[in-house]
Amino acid sequence: MEALKNYFNKLFPLTEAAWQDFEQCLVKETVVKKDLILEEGQKCDFIAFVGEGICRFYYVKEGEEKITAFFFSGDFVTNYRSFLTGQPSEHYIECMQQSVIYKVFKKDLLQLYDQHQCIERLGRLIAENLYLTVARRLDSFLYATPEERYQELLQRNSKLLQEVPQYMLASYLGVKPETLSRIRARK
Amino acid sequence: MEALKNYFNKLFPLTEAAWQDFEQCLVKETVVKKDLILEEGQKCDFIAFVGEGICRFYYVKEGEEKITAFFFSGDFVTNYRSFLTGQPSEHYIECMQQSVIYKVFKKDLLQLYDQHQCIERLGRLIAENLYLTVARRLDSFLYATPEERYQELLQRNSKLLQEVPQYMLASYLGVKPETLSRIRARK
DNA sequence: CTTTTTCGTTGACTTCGATCAAGAAAACAA
DNA sequence: TTGTTTTCTTGATCGAAGTCAACGAAAAAG
Structure with a gap:
């Protein structure tokens, strides 16, 4: 997984040995559009690197989907809270397109932390990010x-604007679709 | 600094050697009421453990103080963003009472990370928290x-309710003092 | 291609927090 | 104590986002 290795190298280069052990633990998954990679109530026991695709991270309150975050290729997708605390997720994660992700499971990652100081450091840097x-x-x-x-x-002309329907953008911004429509009309 | 050692032990116990090196780097400061331990524009080059006292972390927008967070004894007080990125702080940190804090400076902490894997881990756990x-x-x-x-x-009957004037609570909750007053009147 | 569903816009009206202003209560100083 | 300042409350009004509803445009399904 070259993209991931590059990502790591920018943060903190792993030793060859560490990278090899790490790579062993990567589980590649191909996910089709609209698949949920995490559902409410499940414990999130993984962190996944998005190879391609877009995922949305959302919460359902009173029958309404509230989008907290989007993840694009090059991001880590996880319910980090559930991952860290072991509590069941209150959120869903859905792939909005056909996607390829690379999972590392918590039990493996904890071992890697013990085995390689440079992975421990990477873990810190990722938490900080x-x-x-x-x-x-x-x-x-x-x-x-x-x-x-x-x-x-x-301004930051994010991928969001091109890739995501407006009613999801509205949710992400914390307003109703009608309101976003009016904000745009104001210019 | 026993309180800090206890705090660490709950997260991840340091080795004796690591703790001794760590303790060497602690700088105790006594701060009087209304003193700023960080001002807008400064780089935050420390993380401090609050021994006693309360600090408020705020931002000034259009002449108005917007309180982002409070820190109590037993918390770490820092502008973590500025600390991590090296960018100047957009926030102020003010001690609301006479306080005792224990600073660790970034340059020292980075060394400690290199010297002791258990401190590196602690750094990760603190970032995660x-x-x-x-x-x-x-x-x-x-x-x-x-x-x-x-x-x-x-419900969580936080110290905030007893220790902090209502207009600061309002700011923390993201409303005007008048509105908080009305929310309380609604019960 | 046509049909059906989803998505975006617009209008009328409601709701809730902000604003402005005045006064009461509490905290602090002289 | 008294006087002063700060904090909290209450009322009237304003404004931005929410709600409900209708309709046209775009996308998906057939």
């Missing part, structure tokens, strides 16, 4: 209006 | 109304 991601998202809810959040999206 | 903290807070903004957020606070 995931922290930065949620922290930024929290900020945009604490300090910005829905309109400002939409403008931010426009 | 900080992740869980923001993620929970993000959830409460994504999925709950201000009223529900206030009810949550009431």
Whole structure:
């Protein structure tokens, strides 16, 4: 899995031995459109690297899907909270397109942490990066209006805008589809 | 610093040698009420353990203080984003009471990570915990109304309720003081 | 291609938090 | 104590997002 190796190398290069042990633990999965790779109530016992595809991470409140995050190729997809705490997931993860993902299971990862200090470090760096991601998202809810959040999206011209239907974008921004439509009309 | 050692032991016990090296790097600071331990524009080059006291972590938007977090004795206080990325802080950290904190500086911590695998692991566990903290807070903004957020606070009967003036609570909950007053009146 | 379903827009109206303003209560200082 | 400042409450009004409903456009299914 070259893409993953490159990703790691940018964060912190693994030794050859560590990478080989790590690669042993990767489980490739091909997932078809609309498949759930995690359902509510399940424990999330893996972290997966997205090779290709897009996944959405959502929560159902009062029959309505609230999208918390999207994951694209090159991201790690997991319910990290459930993964860390062992509690059942309150969220679903759905692949929106045919996708290829590479899972590492928790039990394997914990062993790898013990066996290779450089993987332990990678684990720290990944946790730190995931922290930065949620922290930024929290900020945009604490300090910005829905309109400002939409403008931010426009500016960073994220894949979201091309790849994701508008009603899902609305959910991601924390508003109703009608409201996003009106925000766009305001220009 | 016994409290800190206990805290670590619950997460992951350090070896005696690691703890001794770690303790060497702790810098004790006594801070008086209203002192800023971090200002906007500064790089946050430390993580501090709060021995006693309360700190507030806030951002100023259009002349208004928006409180993102509170830190109590037993917590780590830092601008973790600035600490990790090296970017200047957009937030202030103020001690609301006379406080005692124990700083570890980034340059020292990075060395400790290299020297002791158990400290590296502790670093991962702390990053994971900080992740869980923001993620929970993000959830409460994504999925709950201000009223529900206030009810949550009431239930977990946090120190916040006793120790913090209501207008700061309001800011923390993401509403104006008038609104919190009305939420309380609704019961 | 036509039919059916999903998605996006628009209008009328409601709801809830923000804003502005005034006054009461509590905390603090002289 | 008294006086001053800070914090909390209450009322009136405003505004942005939600809700409900209708309709046209686009996409999917046949």
